[in-house]
Structure formats: structure tokens, C-alpha cells
Amino acid sequence: QDNGELLLDKEDYRYLLDFIKVKKKKSKFDVTVAITRKKAPSIFEQELTELHIPVIDLSGDSYLTMLRKQIAYLRRERPDVVHTNIGSVLHIMVATKLIGVQTKLHTMHNQPAYSLAKNKIHRFIYKMALTLFGYHPVAISDNIAQAVCECFSLPEEKVHIVNNGVDTSKFFKADKQVNNKIQIISTGGMRSVKNQKGLIEAFGDLYSRNTNVH
Numbered sequence: 001q002d003n004g005e006l007l008l009d010k011e012d013y014r015y016l017l018d019f020i021k022v023k024k025k026k027s028k029f030d031v032t033v034a035i036t037r038k039k040a041p042s043i044f045e046q047e048l049t050e051l052h053i054p055v056i057d058l059s060g061d062s063y064l065t066m067l068r069k070q071i072a073y074l075r076r077e078r079p080d081v082v083h084t085n086i087g088s089v090l091h092i093m094v095a096t097k098l099i100g101v102q103t104k105l106h107t108m109h110n111q112p113a114y115s116l117a118k119n120k121i122h123r124f125i126y127k128m129a130l131t132l133f134g135y136h137p138v139a140i141s142d143n144i145a146q147a148v149c150e151c152f153s154l155p156e157e158k159v160h161i162v163n164n165g166v167d168t169s170k171f172f173k174a175d176k177q178v179n180n181k182i183q184i185i186s187t188g189g190m191r192s193v194k195n196q197k198g199l200i201e202a203f204g205d206l207y208s209r210n211t212n213v214h
Contacts, residue, residue, distance in 0.1 A: 016033070017044070017047055017048070017051075020033075020048075020051060020053060021051070031053055032053070032054050032055075032056060033048060033053055033054070033055050033056070034055075034056040034058050034073065035055065035056070035057055035058060035059055036058045036059055036066065036070070036088060036091040036092060056073065057069075058070050058073060066091065067094060067095055070091075070092060070095035071095050071098060071099060074095055074096065074099040074101065075099060079101060080101075080102070080103060081101075081103045081104075081105065082096050082101050082103070082104050082105070083104075083105045083106075083107070084104075084105070084106045084107075084135070085106065085107040085108075085109065086109075087122075089106050089126070089129045089135060090122065090125055090126075090129070093125075093128075093129045093133045093135065094133075096133070097133050097134070103136075104133070104134055104135045104136065105135065105136050105138055106129060106130065106135040106136070106137055106138065107138045107139075107140065107162075108137055108138065108139050108140070108144055108148050109140055109144070110144070111143075111144065111147045112126065112147060112148055112151040112152070123151070126152065127152045127153075130152055130154065130158075131152075131154075136158075136160060137152075137154065137158065137159045137160065138159075138160045138161070138162050139159055139160070139161050139162075140161075140162065140163060140164050141161070141163060141164075142161060145159045145160075145161050180212065181212055181213075181214050182210065182212055182213045182214065183213075183214050184203060184213065184214070186199055
């Protein structure tokens, strides 16, 4: 959109706040946060207020209430692009279809067959979003793109790949350790989709065969 408004529904509020701080420093665009699912934590609202970021409440006690708010907002702002990720597409897909937003993108970060395995209804709705409702799937890796094609029966040319950007200037090659230790480092959130349990089990299996692992 011309004024740079962002229609987001993030579970990770800290990530969103960090993102906004960077955008305010490096971008000429204004930022608006629209909440579509639930009231934000008070500490989140307080930090947004300190950053002078307007917050729009598009949530509702019922889906129809939420839909009316979203349609009114989209009609007023007339966005050129709507980008969703995680669950926000489930909330906004109908409103963007009714308003006629031309460009709609949905980024897939996780293996859909794994993250949606327990909810067949959500899996079906996601497929509708990526087909009938015109959202273009964007995968962050070749593996995720292949999984999206398999999970939703999509042809390869329908799934776009945009790898996560990494600022290589912030990393350097450390000197080789002389102690010959095998050192393993894991980073990531403590969520089931990250399969930290599997990593711990794999580390235990490796350690049982080589005690030089740390």
C-alpha cells in the first residue's frame, strides 16, 4: 500500500515490535498494526504507544463482526497488496476476496503436513485460500515448497520460493578449535514444530557413540 500499512496477525509480538523498530529507522513508510484475532497483551500495546504506532482492532466476538470490520477497513484503505503468514490468512481471506484485492501473498515457513496434521478443517481452508481465494503461496526454502505442493496438490510453478535473508556481514568464521571437540549449537523457539525433542534424542544417540560431542 502507498502509505506502507501492514496488516499483520503475529503470535510473536516481540518479533513484530523489533520489525517495527527497524522499519521506523530505515523506511520512509508509516506503519499501522491491525489485530484480527484477539486483544494484544497490555505490554505490547504500551510499547506500540511509546513508538507512536496506531493500532486498529479488527477482531470480533463473532466471525461476522470481524468480517464487517475487515471489509470496512479494506474499503477505506484500498491496499494494493495483502501479505499473510501463519494463521492470519484464515481471518482475512474472505474480506480480501469480497473487496477484490488484486495481489495476495501467503508465506509458508513450516512443513504444512506437519503443522496442519491435527486440523483437517484448517488444512482444507488453507487449500481454498491458495486456490479459490487467489493467495499466491511463497515458501522460504526448496523443501518447504515441495511440501506445499504435495500437501495442497499444487503444481510446482504455482509456489514461489523466497529464501530467508541473512546479513552475512554479521557472521565470521571462527578459528578452528584445537581440542577436537564436536560442538553442536541449536537456535530457535521452544515450539513443537521445531522438534527440539527430536534434536535432544539425536544428540543422545550421537553421544552414546562419541563422548567427544558437546
